[in-house]
Amino acid sequence: MNGRLFGVGVGPGDPELVTVKAQRLIEAADVIGYPCARHGRSMARRAAAPYLRADQIEEALTYPVTTEATDSQEAYEELLRGFYDQSAEVLAEHLVAGRDVVVLCEGDPFFYGSYMYLHERLAHRFATEVVPGVTAFSAAAAAAGTPLAKRDDLFTVVPGTLPRESLAAELRGADAAVVMKLGRTFPAVADAARDAGVAQRAVYVERASAPEQRLAALDEVDGDVPYMSLLLVPTANAPRGSPGPPTSEAASRWWGSVRQAPAG
Numbered sequence: 001m002n003g004r005l006f007g008v009g010v011g012p013g014d015p016e017l018v019t020v021k022a023q024r025l026i027e028a029a030d031v032i033g034y035p036c037a038r039h040g041r042s043m044a045r046r047a048a049a050p051y052l053r054a055d056q057i058e059e060a061l062t063y064p065v066t067t068e069a070t071d072s073q074e075a076y077e078e079l080l081r082g083f084y085d086q087s088a089e090v091l092a093e094h095l096v097a098g099r100d101v102v103v104l105c106e107g108d109p110f111f112y113g114s115y116m117y118l119h120e121r122l123a124h125r126f127a128t129e130v131v132p133g134v135t136a137f138s139a140a141a142a143a144a145g146t147p148l149a150k151r152d153d154l155f156t157v158v159p160g161t162l163p164r165e166s167l168a169a170e171l172r173g174a175d176a177a178v179v180m181k182l183g184r185t186f187p188a189v190a191d192a193a194r195d196a197g198v199a200q201r202a203v204y205v206e207r208a209s210a211p212e213q214r215l216a217a218l219d220e221v222d223g224d225v226p227y228m229s230l231l232l233v234p235t236a237n238a239p240r241g242s243p244g245p246p247t248s249e250a251a252s253r254w255w256g257s258v259r260q261a262p263a264g
């Protein structure tokens with residue numbers, strides 16, 4: 001009998017934000033798959049590490065490209081298609097051999113998660129279940145201590161890869177927003193936030209919930225930011241009594257206290 005495929009969201013980084021269901025499935029799996037960059041590190045594996053068994057088969061699915069430039073968008077798409085085809089076949093071999101496979105996915109699998117490309121290649125062939133996870137923007141808002149959206153607020157999720165003008169238009173039209181996929185896109189995102197008049201209440205959050213988490217006001221961030229970061233634009237209609245987004249002073253104070261906290 002074929003094994004089963006599980007696309008498991010493991011949350012934004014903190015192993016305590018892995019759901020009880022995800023933990024149970026990870027502990028029981030025969031095979032653990034996870035996409036990782038060529039440097040070999042995986043945020044998803046790190047979040048799941050306390051729940052892995054030493055005798056499980058691990059399949060590190062290494063992206064052929066990350067942020068490096070390719071010749072063209074077409075060449076990039078082609079490389080990724082090949083990568084997902086090949087990765088799906090690696091997992092299919094385990095499934096055909098009767099092994100249950102858990103694919104770890106950072107945050108939620110169906111929210112910009114790369115698991116979805118394996119899902120579309122495998123879910124029609126094998127019994128499949130998807131387990132939702134805590135998204136990065138939820139963890140970021142919790143870390144910033146700021147409510148994101150309330151009452152009739154229109155909440156918009158924007159990929160930072162959009163052109164500056166489109167980003168600004170989206171941010172202008174929203175009551176609250178999150179801009180994902182920073183990194184090289186950051187300077188255009190910061191300019192768009194200024195163009196849209198939301199820069200003052202924007203909060204930059206890097207590696208939310210991980211030990212390296214960092215929060216800062218937009219103006220304090222230089223252009224060189226990692227991919228695992230986002231920009232929150234909390235509701236302009238902050239609930240009464242809420243502290244509101246952290247000022248740069250509060251963010252630095254918070255960051256200072258984290259750096260002084262004992263490791264572990």
Ligand SMILES: C[S@@+](CC[C@H](N)C(=O)[O-])C[C@H]1O[C@@H](n2cnc3c(N)ncnc32)[C@H](O)[C@@H]1O
Nearest residue numbers: 012107108112135136180181207208227228229
């Ligand atoms: C491919 S999307 C994955 C989203 C993920 N599936 C989720 O549910 O949050 C990658 C983007 O998510 C954001 N992200 C993921 N984890 C993050 C974290 N721990 N802290 C801040 N941003 C994060 C960043 O904007 C990053 O560029």
